[in-house]
Amino acid sequence: QLKLTTIELPDNLGNNPNRGSPGEYAQSTLSIPTALNDQYYSASAPWTNAIGSVSYLWSYQNLDVFSQYANLKLPEQEIIVAVVDTGVDKDHEDLSGRLYVNHDEYDGGKWNNFVDDDRNGFVDDYLGWDFVNNSNNPADDNGHGTHLAGTIAAIGNNGVGIVGVAPWIRILPVKVCDSDGSCSTSDIRAGIKYAVSKGAKIINLSLGGYDDSPETVLFDQTIKEATNAGALVIVSAGNYETDTENITPANSPHAVAVAAYRNDGAICSFSDFGYKVDLAAPGCAVQDGVEVSGILSLNSKKCGTTG
Secondary structure (H helix, E strand, C coil): CEEEECCCCCCCCCCCCCCCCCCCCCCCCCCCCCCCCCCCCCCCCEEEECCCCEEEHHHHHCCHHHHHHCCCCCCCCCCCEEEECCCCCCHHHHHCCCEEECCCCHHHHHHHHCCCCCCCCCCCCCCCCEECCCCCCCCCCCCCHHHHHHHHHHCCCCCCCCCCCCCCCCCEEECCCCCEEEHHHHHHHHHHHHHHHHHCCCEEECCCCCHHHHHHHHHHHHHHHHHHCCCEEECCCCCCCEEEEHHCCCCCCCCEEEEEEECCCCECCCCCECCCCCEEEEEEEEECCCEECCCCCCCCHCCCCCC
């Protein structure tokens, strides 16, 4: 669970330290997978439940995701999901072609021209924004954001790694948390507003902290504005073993709060609970009666060799 701090948002949003080369971000035509040959889709994990071993992607199979694909029809307009978190590893092979690209700031070499081509106040934001370092390079130096991006949109049927639950959408990286997982509340709110401005239909906030009345009011206002603009704001219910009504921003009436359950159906011991919880999703596993981390996803190479 990420922490919330009270660091203030920098004023000089036009500066771009730590800018990085865009590499290859050609947005391939996305489609719904008709088969899955991903490395960990059928492999058995060490986690066990009442019926024995389970797949490394037990969470994907528990939700019966693949069977739903046949009933889906993609809209003409691409769906953008903003991961407001520690950033995303833009070079990860299982996210290739899945990241949002702002063509107004990218095409024709404009990604590095030090000009705010789309006049939105963020210079060269061709691939999202880093509010922590005030940069156009939202690289993930913690790993949490890349993990989320993989769960959401990792490529399916590419013979590599895992598959996300929606491998046809675009991930918009919005970095608001540092390498230690500390996040400025003002950065988070700014990140939400930025995501809305870029057309995100879903905004993921897997972060939170104990209720602080002034911050809760500000979060609720920002999330309400995002909701009114047509975005669905998904928030972690919290990992504090307490009632979600005590956790912000999950306690916002306009946020969808998601608790965590494990592969035997029980709630994860760390998960928050209460009337404010809207949904529960896979979040841990049990091995030989002991609860363990049990959601396999992607790791950011920007974290170093140890991850």
